[in-house]
Amino acid sequence: MTPLSINLALQGGGAHGAFTWGALTRILEDPEIEIAAISGTSAGALNGAALKAGLTSAPGDAGRQAALDNLDWLWAQMGAVNDPGLQAWLDAISPPAALMSRALEYSLPVAMIDAYTRAISPYALGAAYQNPLRRIVDRFRFDRVCSHAGPAFFVNTTRVSNGKIRVFTQDEMCTDVILASACLPSVFQAVEIYDTETDRIEAFWDGGYTGNPALFPLFDPAFSRDVVIINVNPLETETLPRTPMEIQNRINEISFNSSLLRELRAIAFVQRMLTTGALTPGTMRDLNIHMISDDVLMNALSVATKMVPLPTVLGQLKIAGYDAAAKFLDAHKADLGVKSTVDLPTMFG
Secondary structure, X not given: OOOEEEEEEEOOOHHHHHHHHHHHHHHXXXXXXXXXXXXXXXXXXXXXHHHHHHHOOOOHHHHHHHHHHHHHHHHHHHOXXXXXXXXXXXXXXXXXXXXXXXXXXXXXHHHHHHHHHHHOOHHHHHHHOOOOOHXXXXXXXXXXXXXXXXXXXXXXEEEOOOOOEEEEEHHHOOHHHHHHHOOOOOOOOOEEEEEOOOOEEEEEEEHHHOOOOOOHHHHOOOOOOEEEEEOOOOOOOOOOOOOHHHHHHHHHHHHHHHHHHHHHHHHHHHHHHHHHOOOOOOOOOOOEEEEEOOHHHHHHOOHHHHHOOOHHHHHHHHHHHHHHHXXXXXXXXXXXXXXXXXXXXXXXX
């Protein structure tokens, strides 16, 4: 049986990255799908590292199970409940994620956190500052994350000095690279790393500002033609944001989607040039673009549920991601290796 090879592009979005956890769970359950390369940003970088470390720990089904175990462990560290019975009980007594998001958005603790991060720099903490993600990321098996076995792995960050994207390869992977990719500057101090590209120590912020996620590392002819984007930030919304938090949330979504949309527009341009004969086939890579998303759910959530990882919401996001990936595979698995399932001409028409 010839495997269906795909590249994964994993968006960031704070605790909403639990949606990607669910989508990856469904993908890993399909033995016919092989992952050639992963590009991840912020929460997508954490998910990607857990996935890569598992897949390279053992061949075949054992590696897939290890990846599933790694993802479950990662999100348990974030606050998720991995006991199905307990999760079912929590779901039964809890309101839907959208209602919990609205309640959280108007809660005093979230209002205080929002006000604090707007008024106080993370540098004000001085020597008392600690990145709360470090204790988790330090426990990743970087010998496996950096392995040349399994899928290639890329993590996207933003270089503070010049505002350009810096893509780290698996050879460069370490705790600081993952933390840099998830470094929101209003919450965390910039992560400083020796940068071989500039030959000096550079400060890095969240990769979402310049690549959420970056697609161009996946253009290498050695990888699959099929790029599956697991989208956490909704591309479109039908509701006009009115409250301060709704406005801030939509600004964040637009900002973090802008780099992805630019790359998709460039891919659409190349496809049009190849179709019309303006470009000779083979001079530019013709990619198949796919997307797993749930914009209805994500539009009902807010920046509050990105910041505060409630166990019930994480569980509902995992289920939503699993269901979205299942629907994608049911509808489009036969299209992998054949054609795009995202209508780029219509998207940018």
